[in-house]
Amino acid sequence: MLSIKNLHKQFGDLVVLDGIDLNVETGKVVVVIGPSGSGKTTLLRCLNVLETPNKGELQINNKVLDFSKKVTKKNIQAFRKQTGMVFQTYNLFPHKTAIENVMEGPVIVQNIPKQEARNKARQLLEKVGLGDKIDYYPYQLSGGQQQRVGIARALAMEPEVMLFDEPTSALDPELIGEVLQVMKELAEEGMTMVVVTHEMGFARDVADEVIFMEGGHIIERGHPADMFSRPSNSRTKEFLNLLSE
C-alpha cells in the first residue's frame, strides 16, 4: 500500500503541494486530474523522489521516507526501487535499442545476468505488443511505441507502484489508444497505479478513485462514476465541463 501524509513542496516562494494526504490500496488505480499548475505532476514526481518534498511522509509497504528528517541517498534509492515512472516525453535512452532500454535497469542496478535480463526484457516487450521491434532504436519507433517501451522499462524493475505522468499527452490522437490499452491491461493484472492524465474515458473505465487537484490541494475525490456524473465541488464541475467541451 502507498501512503502519502501531509506532503508539502515549494519551489522558492511558490507553494506547489500544500499538505497532500492520500492512500492507495494495493492493486488499486488512482487517476489524478486537475488544471495545469495544480501540482498533480509534482505530486507524481515526489512519489518517484525526482522532486524532494519539503515536508511530509511517503510510505510504500515497509519503506518510509520522512522528509521532516534528513533523508539519505540510500533511503531515496531504496524507496525509488518500489516505484516505476512513465514520463510524458518517454525519455527513452536514445543510444540504446528497445530491448537495451528495458534491460538497462535489471543489468546495471540489479546485477541480473545479461542473458536472463534479455529474456525478461523480451517478454515485457512482447507483453506491450512490441515483440517484433526489440532491436529498434527509439528514433525508429512511433511515439506510441516509444511510450510502450517506456512502460516496459519501468516494469522491468518490478515496482510495487507504477506512476504515469500524462503518458499520452505528447502523442498523436491515433496513437493514444495503444498506450491506454497497455495501461488498462496492467490495471487488470492488479498493478497499483497512480496516473496523471486528461483521458477521462480511461479514468471512467479503469480508475478505482479519481482525485481532483487544484492549487496544491486535493479538492475532491471519489469513484469516477459518481464524480463525473455529479461532482460536488463547483471547481471540479467547471473543470470537467471544460474538458468535455
Add this chain to the structure above:
Amino acid sequence: MFPLSNLIIASAINMERYLDIFQSSFFPLLEGALARTIPLTLIAFSIGLMLAVITALFRLSGIKALEIIARIYISIIRGTPLLVQLYIIFFGLGSVGIEIDPFPAAIIGFSLNTGAYASEIIRAAIQSIPKGQWEASYSISMSYGQALRRIIIPQATRVSIPPLSNSFISLVKDTSLASTIMVTEMFRKSQEIVATTYEPLLLYTEAALLYWTICFLLSLGQDAIEKHLNRYVQT
C-alpha cells in the same frame, strides 16, 4: 642577355639537389613524427582527456571548492600562452632544481593544456543532454555514477566528437612547439636539416606536408567515429 638554356640547366641541377635533400630528409622527418610527434600527441591527448573529464565533473559537481579549483585551472591555462607554459615547466622548473627531461616535460605541458580546453567541451556536451535522461536514469534507481557512465557520457561523447577532434588536430600541430624545449620531434628535425643544407623552403614545406598528412588521416578517423556514433540518430 642571360641565355635561357643556362637557366634551364641551373634548374635541372637544383632539382636534382632538391630531390637528393628530400630523399635524405624524408626518413629523419618521418622518424621524428613516429618517435616523437605522434606519441607525444597520443599520450598528451589521453591524459588531457582524463583531466578534462575530471575538471568538467568538478565544474558540474555543485560543490563550491571543486568548482573553484576547476575554474582556476581553466583560467590559468587558457590565459597564458602554451609556449610560456612549456618554458616554465622545462626551463623554469629546471632552474630551481626540478629537472624534467624534454619529452616528459612536453607531455605535462600539452596534457595540462588539452585538459583545460577539452574540459569546457565536455562540460558543454554533458549539459546538452536533456534533463529527462537523468530523470529516466534515476527513475530506474540508477546512482549518479551509473547514470553518468551508462546514459549521459555515451550521449555526450557523440556531441563532443567534432570539437574534440578540433582539439586533437590542433594538438598535433602544437607539438611543434616542443622543438623549443629540446624535443627532437618532426619540426626540430627539419630545423636541424636546414642548419646543414640551407634549404628552409624545401624542408619546412616537407614538414608542413607531413603535418597535413597526419591531420588528414585523423579527420578520416573522425568521420568514421561520427558515423558509428550517429547510428542511433535520425538522419
